[in-house]
Amino acid sequence: MRNFTNVKDIGSLDLAVKEALEVKANRFAYQHLGKNKTLMMIFFNSSLRTRLSTQKAAMNLGMNVIVLDVNQGAWKLETERGVIMDGDKAEHLLEAIPVMGSYCDVIGVRAFAGLKNKAEDYEERVINQFIKYSGRPVFSMEAATRHPLQSFADLITIEEFKTKERPKVVMTWAPHPSALPQAVPNSFAEWMNATDYEFVITHPHGYELAPEFVGNARVEYDQRKALEGADFVYAKNWSAFADPNYGKILSKDRAWTVDTEKMALTDNAFFMHCLPVRRNMIVTDDVIESERSIVIPEAANREISAQVVLKRILESL
């Protein structure tokens, strides 16, 4: 594997999950792969899980790790070409990227959507510049339109907890006080569509995701109807994708919050969320604290998804 930005980069999902379970059972067996190799993790945005789990995965593989928070201590970076740099940005990404590449063997990048310019966000300008100019393998730690390490961890978690060959997985929009990118729901949809699960997306009118991510999923605007018989409920907020409302909040309707009454419509479903989660906006205390909530094992599997991706990149160096 050279780069990892979407579901296609992982190849067969069956093989990826099999490898994940092997790595999970023996996570220190591949330390030789990372000896004298350096991972550089570059964060343009905040993180708890991605930062810790990816660093742990790299350490499991024997790698050295450097972390750069671009907005805390680094020069402010200009990302647009042709800009007269007479403002507060002291360095251009086009110099910074190859310099960063010269200090490491593998690069992880987190760069969220700005939600101001849809074309710019959906071109994945920042991570694609890293791929083009760093000279190193690059993997996404959540980019503008996808969060593949999260989706891979979600898939591993569903495979571990499912009791039916073909579970019903429902991704439901839920309210949030601020405008969030579509990266997590886009990516989750992309990965679920690559399985043979029954996959349903439910959200209020106006929150339709990009058609390339919705794929063959059933879209159901009645949340209660969507949840009937679900085996997994995956809650997430996202801002509007469709024009002219790109990046906007259209609703904060707490009638969409996942609560005990909604979970009662399911087939005793497991509750999932990528975290961080806004309690009593996205999900009630009762549901997230219930025995059917698997948000902690889901987060723990971030270490495993990152380790499989890093392992494959190291094997290809």
Ligand code: CP
């Ligand atoms: N789920 C996730 O990516 O968490 P962080 O934003 O804390 O990294």
